[in-house]
Amino acid sequence: MLDWNPLIITLETAVTATTITFFIGIFLAYGVMRMHKGQGLMDAIITLPLILPPTVVGFLLLLLLGKRSFIGQALLQWDIHLVFTWPAAVIAAIVVSLPLMYRTTRGAFEQLDPNIIYAARTLGVSEWRIFWHILLPNTRQGILAGLVLSFARTIGEFGATIMFAGNIPGHTQTMSTAIYAAVQANDYALAEKWAAGIILFSLLFILSLNHWLNRQTRKAF
Numbered sequence: 508m509l510d511w512n513p514l515i516i517t518l519e520t521a522v523t524a525t526t527i528t529f530f531i532g533i534f535l536a537y538g539v540m541r542m543h544k545g546q547g548l549m550d551a552i553i554t555l556p557l558i559l560p561p562t563v564v565g566f567l568l569l570l571l572l573g574k575r576s577f578i579g580q581a582l583l584q585w586d587i588h589l590v591f592t593w594p595a596a597v598i599a600a601i602v603v604s605l606p607l608m609y610r611t612t613r614g615a616f617e618q619l620d621p622n623i624i625y626a627a628r629t630l631g632v633s634e635w636r637i638f639w640h641i642l643l644p645n646t647r648q649g650i651l652a653g654l655v656l657s658f659a660r661t662i663g664e665f666g667a668t669i670m671f672a673g674n675i676p677g678h679t680q681t682m683s684t685a686i687y688a689a690v691q692a693n694d695y696a697l698a699e700k701w702a703a704g705i706i707l708f709s710l711l712f713i714l715s716l717n718h719w720l721n722r723q724t725r726k727a728f
Contacts, residue, residue, distance in 0.1 A: 510676070512676065512677050512680065513680050513681055513682045513684070513685035513701065514682060514704065516593070516596070516677075516678075516679065516680060516681050517662060517681040517682045517683075517705075519593075520593070520596045520597055520600055520661065520681060521600065521658055521661040521662050523597050524597050524600035524601045524604060524657075524661045525600075525604065525654065525657050525658040525661055527597075527601055528601050528604050528605050528608045528657045528661075529608060529654055529657070531601075531605060531608075532605055532608030532609045532612050532653060532657070533608075533612050533643075533650065535553055535605075535609050536608075536609050536612035536613035536616055537616065537638065537642070539553070539609075539613065540613055540616050540617065553605065553606060553609050554606045554609070554610060555606075556602050556603050556605065556606055557603075557606035557607065557610070560666065561603060561664070561665065561666025561667040561668075561670075562666040562667070562670055564599070564602055564603055564666070564667040564670075565599060565666055565667035565668070565669065565670025565671040566670055568595075568598065568599060568602065568667065568670070568671040569590065569670060569671055572589050572590070572595075572598070572671075573589075573590055574588075574590065590671065590672075590673075591672060591673040591675060591679065592672065592678070592679065593672070593678060593679055595671050595672035595673075595679065596668050596671075596672035596679050596681065598671070599664065599667040599668045599670075599671045599672055600660075600661040600664050600667075600668065602667065603660060603661075603664055603667050604656075604657040604658075604660040604661050604664070605657070607653060607656040607657050607660055608653040608654065608656070608657040609653075610653075611649055611650075611652050611653030611656060612646070612649060612650050612653045614649060615646035615648070615649020615650060615652075615653075616642060616646055616649075618646075618649070619642065619645055619646055623641060623645070624637055624641065624642070627641055648720070651720065655713075655716055658712075659709065659712070659713070662682075662705065662708070662709060662712075663683055663705070663709070664681070664683060665681075665683040665684060665687065668681060668683070668684060669684050669687070674687065674688055676688075682701050682704060682705045683705070685697075685701050686698045686701045686702055686705075689701065
């Protein structure tokens with residue numbers, strides 16, 4: 508009988524990580540866009556996990572949050588263990604998917620006609636109201652695209668997860684790591700089932716989202 512835990516863990520991790528990434532990505536995109544100095548450096552730092560191999564990202568997370576690190580030692584004082592836990596899988600998914608949300612959202616922000624924002628400022632509209640009532644509504648398609656890409660990235664995440672969260676059945680084993688474990692155990696039948704499952708799920712998700720986005724576009728016009 509097929510163990511459904513990898514599917515459940517994958518969905519729980521993806522939904523949690525994407526929700527957090529959604530808000531952080533928008534905040535970072537808006538913040539970096541408004542920076543006058545150090546914008547290039549900050550952009551490079553946020554985008555770096557998109558370029559690095561996932562295993563390197565996982566290794567860096569181990570160095571930063573592992574038991575030997577300053578942060579890890581501080582967390583241990585509160586009896587908080589991150590490495591090889593489900594929160595570690597969420598953190599890994601956030602780090603690798605955040606650049607996609609950030610870059611897509613920032614691109615959408617920068618494509619908005621700046622004259623709209625200038626006009627609002629001339630009329631005395633606060634930056635907070637400009638952000639909520641002008642910037643976000645007029646860039647929602649780009650933000651949704653970033654959300655989709657981030658979610659898709661978390662579904663297929665493997666390298667950073669297996670380095671930082673491990674491959675513990677029932678705890679941190681996602682569909683991607685379950686495929687790896689099945690191949691390592693020479694159980695190709697199980698690997699094929701999980702591979703087919705992740706392909707089918709991803710395909711249905713993309714088709715459903717495209718259908719919804721098309722409906723929203725038609726309503727807008």
